[in-house]
Amino acid sequence: MNNMDYKSMTVSELKDLLRDRGLKLGGKKAELIERLSQSDGDAPVKEGEMEELDKQDDLVTEEFDMQDSDEFDEDFFEDDWDDEEEHKSRQKPILDDLTKQDLALRKSQRSSMPKFRRQEWYRYYRLARTGWRKPKGYQSKQRLNMKYRTPMVRVGHRKVASVRGLHPSGFEEILVNTPDQLDNLDPEKQAVRIGAGVGNRKRTVIHNRADQLGLRVLNRRRIQRKGDLR
Incomplete structure (x- = not known):
């Protein structure tokens, strides 16, 4: 050749x-x-x-x-795939056309909404970390709506009432702390958010129970199973 x-x-x-x-x-x-x-x-x-x-x-x-290459090990990547769980598509809510339109409108309104910052947030770092507080001072430039100050919270900044409080996906969030609270929930309209104080042991039980009922867990986390937590 x-x-x-x-x-x-x-x-x-x-x-x-x-x-x-x-x-x-x-x-x-x-x-x-x-x-x-x-x-x-x-x-x-x-x-x-x-x-x-x-x-x-x-x-x-x-x-x-x-x-x-002769030195390439075909089983090099297989161990990594064994540890990962099989991908499952997330549960989607069943919404009517009007609710979908309202969610899209709320998203567009939120993009144009200003940031409500506390008075003198730029001067003290501790004020920048805290949430909104209405100014009460008689000579407060923010209370007097001076243009060079950040805007105040007003009722005109509220969003569409029909979808107020819903998750961006369209689910109604339900705070759950025990597995028993998962019963009687509608998987087509409601989703679960586990409380921050729930430990890994109980959180694992809630994950498994939610999967059985077809409920979506909004703040699902990967739990490293070690010791007696298996």
């Missing part, structure tokens, strides 16, 4: 030939062709052809080297 036949072959095919002949597999495409040519007794590859083959070899991904 001459050099022109080797040029038309892929890196994977070239390495198959090298493997059959017991030759070294590493290197770029030009080096593989030169190694095969020397094995056949043909003339070595010229420098111009070598540069052209190097450019072609740069376009080849590293995936070929991993698949065809």
Whole structure:
């Protein structure tokens, strides 16, 4: 087989030939062709052809080297897949057209809503971390609605009443602290949010019970099972 036949072959095919002949597999495409040519007794590859083959070899991904290398372990990635759970699509709420329109309207309104910051939030870091407080001072520039101060909370900033309090997905959030509270919930309209004070043991029971009932857990977390927590 001459050099022109080797040029038309892929890196994977070239390495198959090298493997059959017991030759070294590493290197770029030009080096593989030169190694095969020397094995056949043909003339070595010229420098111009070598540069052209190097450019072609740069376009080849590293995936070929991993698949065809003798040192590559096929079971390298299998252990990682065994530890991960099979992907399951999240439960979606069943909404009517009017509710979907109201959710889209609320989303657009929220994007244009200003940030309500506490008075002098820029001066004291502790005020920037806290929530909204209505200014009470008689000469408060924020209370007097000065333009260079942040806006105040007003009733006009409220959202659509029909979807007020709903999760962005459209679910009605139900706070749950025990597995018994999952009973009598509607999986088509209601979703579960587990309390922050619930431990991993009880949280695991709530996860399993919610999966049995087809309920979506909004704040589901991965729990590392160790010790007697299995």
